[in-house]
Amino acid sequence: MxxxxxxxxxTYNDCTVKNAxxxxxxxxxxxxxxxxxxxxxLPLSQMKKLYALMKECGKTTVLEVVAYTESExxxxxxxxxxxxxxxxxxxxxxxxxxELCKENNLKYxxxxxxxxxxxxxxxxxxxxxxxxxxxxxxKGVYGFDLLGYRFTGDAVLxxxxxxxxxxxxxxxxxxxxxxxxxxxxxxxxxxxxxxxSAFFENKFGGxxxxxxxxxxxxxx
Numbered sequence: 001m002x003x004x005x006x007x008x009x010x011t012y013n014d015c016t017v018k019n020a021x022x023x024x025x026x027x028x029x030x031x032x033x034x035x036x037x038x039x040x041x042l043p044l045s046q047m048k049k050l051y052a053l054m055k056e057c058g059k060t061t062v063l064e065v066v067a068y069t070e071s072e073x074x075x076x077x078x079x080x081x082x083x084x085x086x087x088x089x090x091x092x093x094x095x096x097x098x099e100l101c102k103e104n105n106l107k108y109x110x111x112x113x114x115x116x117x118x119x120x121x122x123x124x125x126x127x128x129x130x131x132x133x134x135x136x137x138x139k140g141v142y143g144f145d146l147l148g149y150r151f152t153g154d155a156v157l158x159x160x161x162x163x164x165x166x167x168x169x170x171x172x173x174x175x176x177x178x179x180x181x182x183x184x185x186x187x188x189x190x191x192x193x194x195x196x197s198a199f200f201e202n203k204f205g206g207x208x209x210x211x212x213x214x215x216x217x218x219x220x
Contacts, residue, residue: 003219004185007034007062007171008212009196014066014119014174016042017200021050027209028057031216034192036062036089039076044083051083064089064145064173064194066118073097080106089145089171093136107142109171112162115147120174122147126158130165143169143191149181150174159188177203182218 008027010020016037017023024035035054042050047063054061063085065076073091080088081104091097093110101108112132113124133144144166148159163170169191176185177198185193195215198204204211 004172004188004190005034005192006032006212006215006219007036007173007192007194008032008199009062009064009194010035010037011064011196012200013197014038015040018042021046021053023208024050024054027212028053028059030209030212032212033058033060034062035059036064036085036087036194037196039063039065039067039079044079047079048083051085055084060087061085062087062089065091066120068092068115070094070096074100077101077106077108087142089173093132093141095139098136098139098141102140109143109145109169110136110141111145111147112136113147113151120147120150122151126153126161129158130162133162133166133168137166137168141168143171145173146170146190147174148172148188149176156184156188159184159190163188163190177201179204179218182215186219 051061063080067073067076073094077097077100087107089109091110112129113122149155151158171192172190173194176193176195199208199211204214
C-alpha cells in the first residue's frame with residue numbers, strides 16, 4: 001500500500017494567502033509533488049501565473065473550492081479549467097460541475113456529507129457519506145475530498161471506514177496538524193491529505209520548506 005501523498009495548500013483558514021507565489025518559489029524544490037490553494041481571494045490572473053509556475057516545476061496542481069451553491073461551484077470549476085489545473089477538489093456535487101470537469105479532462109473530487117461555513121464543518125452519518133460517494137462514482141467522478149478532521153463525529157472512524165469502503169482516491173483535507181494525525185492517516189491509507197494552516201502555524205517545526213520535507217519523510 002502506498003503512503004498517502006501530501007498536497008501542500010498555500011492557504012490559511014480556508015483562504016489562499018496573499019504571498020502564495022513567494023512561498024512556492026521558496027519551497028518549489030521541496031519533496032512535495034502536489035500543490036494547490038483555494039478559489040479565493042487571489043485574482044484569477046495571479047492564480048493562473050502561480051499554477052503555470054507550479055506546472056513548469058513539474059508539480060501536480062489542485063484547486064480546492066469551498067462553495068456550496070451550484071452557481072458558486074460552477075464558477076470555481078471554471079477557474080480550475082482556466083488555470084489548467086489537474087484536480088478540482090471541493091464543491092458540493094452537482095451534475096453540471098461533473099460535466100464541466102469531464103469536458104475539460106479535470107479530475108473531480110467533490111465533498112460528501114453536509115458541509116457548511118468557512119473554515120468548513122462536516123456533518124452527517126458515515127454510512128450516509130459512503131452511500132453518497134458510491135452514487136457519485138456511478139456518475140464518473142474521480143474521487144473525493146473528505147473533510148475528515150472537520151467532522152462533528154468520530155473523525156478517525158470516519159476516515160478509516162470511508163477509505164476502506166470507497167474504491168476511488170480519497171483525499172483527507174483540513175486540520176491535519178499533528179504527528180498523531182499523520183499516524184492516523186497512515187492507518188486509514190487514504191490516497192492523499194492536505195496541509196495548509198498547520199504549516200503556517202509551524203505545527204511540524206521549522207521553516208515552511210523544512211516542515212514539508214519533514215512530513216514527506218515521515219509518511220514514507
